[in-house]
Amino acid sequence: MWTLPNLLSLMRLFLVPVLLGLAWVGKGAAFFWVLVGSLGTDALDGYLARRMNQLTELGARLDSWADLTTWLVLPLCGWWLRPAALMAELPWLAAGLGGYVASVLVGWWKFRRLIAYHTWGAKALSWLAGAAVLVFFAGGPGWVLRALTPFVLLSALEEVAITLVLPRWQANVPTLWHAWLLRRNGVELTAGSSAAPAPHADPP
Template identity: 35%
Template structure:
């Protein structure tokens, strides 16, 4: 297996995860801002690796597997840090909606792939909007303390991302429902 530039960018994103956590908890004034910059760098590599893979025709099965894993890992870790920092229902609710949806949709995509129907639950433009808002919101929330005006705006964007998250999940489940129904009937027998 050869590693190309897009895959290296995805691997970099995974390596940035522990760095983000360590930097965020450093007892220095600029730690949160630097952790936010690390997260934003990771978000940029998410866009860049996909762009380069398509542009240079370097898509690989390994890259297609690793990219969404890296995305979900960094988002889940960042949201976990934010849940701890904010320690409130207002942060926990949208964070858990986003994390829960990612688990459900990942399982759904895996199951649909086993049925040969993976294309039915491919990433949509709504999912791309959700991801963009989510990344902006998390970057803002990491950079500013709870209660700061920019953190409040970040939280608002996170709620909008959570609504888009639920909306896209229902769309994916609606598409997959016809294939689930025969499976449900067979399990009862």
């Protein structure tokens, strides 16, 4: 459990109440830099897990819980720190957040546990979303949240489709195509491995 990638994910979990507290008391500058640190650990833990060959099911689940809790509290933090700017983008924000939560709920309904696919689309989205929220909390325009919404919905739709296709819970499924190959070929993966198809998975 006590690998460096897992510790970084745990740290991101512990930063969630810190973010809430700073936003509640109106410490916008401190909140911004703690958010930078939180998003930095999000980018670093997966990279280190792959680099150090420490991909595990526990690590995937910790990372997913840290992502979920962080992204769910950010709208509330935005309400406390920049209420007018947030209200102007509320319909778009609600649509994106609704899609994200829906993908999580569908996964929980089918597998009774938090999904941890870490798809390529979700990884690209994490960079876009990280940049957008940093711009927003730095005092930038609110429309960056609006521009992010279509990408959030596309990523959520792919994760819902992966959940419906997979016969059982599986961490680290890069794309819907990989999920389909897993279902078609009955490929079993070790915990925390990427869902890459075998070179000769098709029957002769």
